[in-house]
Amino acid sequence: MLDIRNLHxxxxxxxxxxxxxxTVKTGEIHAVxxxxxxxxxxxxxxxxxxxxxxxxxxEVTYDGRNLLEMDPExxxxxxxxxxxxxxxxxxxxTNAYFMRSAFNEIRKAxxxxxxxxxxxxxxxxxxxxxxxxxxxMMNRSVNSGFSGGEKKRNEILxxxxxxxxxxxxxxxxxxxxxxxxxxxxxxxNALRRPDNATIVVTHYQRLLNYxxxxxxxxxxxxxxxxxxxxxxxxxxxEKGYDWIPxxxx
Amino acid sequence: MxxxxxSLVNKxxxxxxxxxxxxxxxxxxxxxxxxxxxxxxKNEPAFMLEWRLKAYRRxxxxxxPHWGNLKYEPIDYGNIIYYxxxxxxxxxxxxxxxxxxxxxxxxxxxxxxxxQKKLAGVAVDxxxxxxSVGTTMKDELSKYGIIFCSFxxxxxxxxxxxxxxxxxxxxxxxxxxxxxNAAVFSDGSFxxxxxxxxxxMELSTYFRINNADTGQFERTLIIxxxxxxxxxxxxxxxxxxxxxxxxxxxxxxIALDNASVKYSTVQNWYAGDAEGKGGIYNFVTKRGKCxxxxxxxxxTQVETGSAITWKYPSVILxxxxxxxxxxxxxxVNNHQQADTGTKxxxxxxxxxxxxxxxxxxxxxxxxxxxxxxxxLPRASGARNYTQCDSMLIGNECGAHTFPYIEVQNNTAxxxxxxxxxxxxxxxIFYCKQRGLSAEHAVSMIVSGFCREVFQELPMEFAVxxxxxxxxxxxxxxx
Numbered sequence: 001m002l003d004i005r006n007l008h009x010x011x012x013x014x015x016x017x018x019x020x021x022x023t024v025k026t027g028e029i030h031a032v033x034x035x036x037x038x039x040x041x042x043x044x045x046x047x048x049x050x051x052x053x054x055x056x057x058x059e060v061t062y063d064g065r066n067l068l069e070m071d072p073e074x075x076x077x078x079x080x081x082x083x084x085x086x087x088x089x090x091x092x093x094t095n096a097y098f099m100r101s102a103f104n105e106i107r108k109a110x111x112x113x114x115x116x117x118x119x120x121x122x123x124x125x126x127x128x129x130x131x132x133x134x135x136x137m138m139n140r141s142v143n144s145g146f147s148g149g150e151k152k153r154n155e156i157l158x159x160x161x162x163x164x165x166x167x168x169x170x171x172x173x174x175x176x177x178x179x180x181x182x183x184x185x186x187x188x189n190a191l192r193r194p195d196n197a198t199i200v201v202t203h204y205q206r207l208l209n210y211x212x213x214x215x216x217x218x219x220x221x222x223x224x225x226x227x228x229x230x231x232x233x234x235x236x237x238e239k240g241y242d243w244i245p246x247x248x249x
Numbered sequence: 250m251x252x253x254x255x256s257l258v259n260k261x262x263x264x265x266x267x268x269x270x271x272x273x274x275x276x277x278x279x280x281x282x283x284x285x286x287x288x289x290x291k292n293e294p295a296f297m298l299e300w301r302l303k304a305y306r307r308x309x310x311x312x313x314p315h316w317g318n319l320k321y322e323p324i325d326y327g328n329i330i331y332y333x334x335x336x337x338x339x340x341x342x343x344x345x346x347x348x349x350x351x352x353x354x355x356x357x358x359x360x361x362x363x364x365q366k367k368l369a370g371v372a373v374d375x376x377x378x379x380x381s382v383g384t385t386m387k388d389e390l391s392k393y394g395i396i397f398c399s400f401x402x403x404x405x406x407x408x409x410x411x412x413x414x415x416x417x418x419x420x421x422x423x424x425x426x427x428x429x430n431a432a433v434f435s436d437g438s439f440x441x442x443x444x445x446x447x448x449x450m451e452l453s454t455y456f457r458i459n460n461a462d463t464g465q466f467e468r469t470l471i472i473x474x475x476x477x478x479x480x481x482x483x484x485x486x487x488x489x490x491x492x493x494x495x496x497x498x499x500x501x502x503i504a505l506d507n508a509s510v511k512y513s514t515v516q517n518w519y520a521g522d523a524e525g526k527g528g529i530y531n532f533v534t535k536r537g538k539c540x541x542x543x544x545x546x547x548x549t550q551v552e553t554g555s556a557i558t559w560k561y562p563s564v565i566l567x568x569x570x571x572x573x574x575x576x577x578x579x580x581v582n583n584h585q586q587a588d589t590g591t592k593x594x595x596x597x598x599x600x601x602x603x604x605x606x607x608x609x610x611x612x613x614x615x616x617x618x619x620x621x622x623x624x625l626p627r628a629s630g631a632r633n634y635t636q637c638d639s640m641l642i643g644n645e646c647g648a649h650t651f652p653y654i655e656v657q658n659n660t661a662x663x664x665x666x667x668x669x670x671x672x673x674x675x676x677i678f679y680c681k682q683r684g685l686s687a688e689h690a691v692s693m694i695v696s697g698f699c700r701e702v703f704q705e706l707p708m709e710f711a712v713x714x715x716x717x718x719x720x721x722x723x724x725x726x727x
Contacts (some may be wrong), residue, residue, distance in 0.1 A: 049681070051674070071681070072681035073684055073685060074684050076681065076682050081682075082682050084679065084682075088675050088679040090676055091670075091695075091697065092694065092699075093697035094695055094697075098680075101689070105683075109684065141697070
């Protein structure tokens with residue numbers, strides 16, 4: 001589904017991604033771990049099309065198409081979802097309205113009919129249960145006045161509503177307590193299907209107890225320096241990153 | 250580094266108007282003779298002519314005000330046509346002759362083909378009987394004793410009402426533009442709602458008989474007698490096909506005991522090109538008087554057009570327990586300038602005023618809120634709440650706030666809140682990542698920003714206003 005070859009990306013003058021190679025097939029969950037400043041979040045943002053980064057070299061193919069030529073909103077309409085590390089607040093726009101707009105835009109892009117507010121409300125109520133959120137949240141402005149945990153759960157709720165093909169979770173576990181973590185993981189696991197895939201960017205092994213990955217990659221100094229199965233995550237938890245060649249800063 | 254916000258090419262909004270001036274016009278320029286001629290062409294009674302002349306003579310002694318935060322080319326008062334026959338524009342034969350850009354806007358606003366023809370000055374088929382629609386409405390209203398007609402008709406058919414109330418809220422000497430308007434006003438709306446009657450439908454300029462092109466100098470007078478209420482919609486979301494540069498209208502609202510008047514405006518006059526050339530100068534004096542106890546006057550406006558907007562819909566809170574409200578969204582893009590706000594004058598006891606002003610600046614636009622809250626010595630127990638919020642889109646625009654507060658009674662309570670925000674790149678990217686285009690995102694964020702004001706608009710207008718906002722801000726964000 002996703003094929004990344006020799007991806008280089010800079011922010012301003014600084015090169016962050018220095019040749020990433022990664023292949024993700026449908027039905028798989030890939031975890032990307034690594035020390036601070038390694039480029040994990042940058043990778044997530046570049047895949048989503050964040051305008052602050054410039055791709056200087058390399059290719060990314062999504063379903064056989066050149067992802068890098070697609071505008072961010074087109075990538076989203078094609079089924080790519082990024083759960084932000086720092087979800088943005090949009091005062092004055094309710095969660096319900098925001099999600100319905102996004103949902104319908106993506107439906108439209110697929111040539112499907114849009115849902116009216118009432119139909120969408122039914123859909124929402126179903127999804128809200130998945131992330132254990134208070135339905136009253138729907139009428140509050142997007143992420144406004146939400147705690148860190150609530151923002152992260154709101155990201156997963158959006159994911160549940162939009163049903164992406166490729167979900168990229170950018171440090172979704174940072175700032176969450178164990179209970180919130182379980183809720184988030186439960187949501188992600190419930191959305192897993194044979195025709196979609198997930199990339200989980202995380203710092204800590206803990207999340208991976210709940211969202212069990214098929215592959216674990218270590219990203220350091222802008223490159224993937226080691227890949228393995230889920231046991232690799234446990235090894236990292238025990239030993240840190242230093243033992244891996246190329247991982248030291 | 251070019252940011253997403255700056256990098257989108259600004260879309261042009263050219264309106265190429267074509268007008269043929271009809272023969273029945275008074276040559277350019279203003280003089281006492283012109284005023285007399287205007288009055289005689291309208292067949293006005295003596296009191297009307299005298300009022301106009303008094304205003305004209307006063308105008309000659311006045312100077313154009315320049316305290317506004319506005320820059321514009323001086324207006325040549327000698328170069329304006331002050332009177333032309335109702336059909337000042339020869340109708341086009343078909344929509345094919347209309348500027349396609351104009352039609353694109355109409356389409357976007359979901360305006361019916363027939364309405365498009367009317368707005369664009371195309372001769373309307375005889376089959377569509379707009380006059381009969383208006384007549385049916387008038388019949389319906391007359392059952393309630395409600396008078397709703399053009400100002401000209403009111404002068405002919407209800408001179409005593411006009412004479413009693415005209416100029417009682419905005420006297421001819423009030424300001425430079427009001428004096429000019431009083432001297433040469435063309436036409437406008439008149440509405441009188443009798444005692445105890447609640448007008449059953451929203452009155453709108455669409456239904457006014459003789460709905461010809463809005464004149465440069467409109468004069469509107471709305472009176473709600475004791476216990477009466479009325480809601481009036483002025484304006485049009487579609488850009489008017491008009492080359493007149495100066496629009497100096499006057500609107501007077503009067504609410505007697507236990508009465509209420511709600512006046513909503515959606516204004517989208519031609520705003521000038523992307524370089525700031527051309528465009529309408531919208532200099533309007535709007536004022537309401539809560540003359541009676543427990544009366545209420547509410548102004549709601551969405552100003553998106555005009556090159557220059559200068560207006561301060563105000564309320565004089567004379568009656569005890571009266572309430573004044575002002576809800577406004579003012580948008581400036583490209584080189585538009587707006588200096589707008591309100592005045593709430595508290596005179597009676599236990600009066601209340603509520604001000605919510607939302608200013609949106611984009612492109613090189615310059616937006617100023619100018620508000621005055623005045624509590625006079627005998628206005629005990631007065632309460633005011635003011636909220637003025639500005640939103641900036643891009644790095645070249647400006648937002649300014651000039652609040653004036655004068656309190657001469659120490660039992661008054663005033664609250665003032667203000668905020669300034671910017672649409673961030675982050676917000677746009679977040680929306681994009683959810684499948685929304687930049688334009689959709691801006692439109693959504695701006696609508697959210699304006700929600701409190703849109704809530705006050707009658708529903709039909711609210712929907713149009715949202716779409717209008719989206720169109721006005723096209724090209725402002727990457």
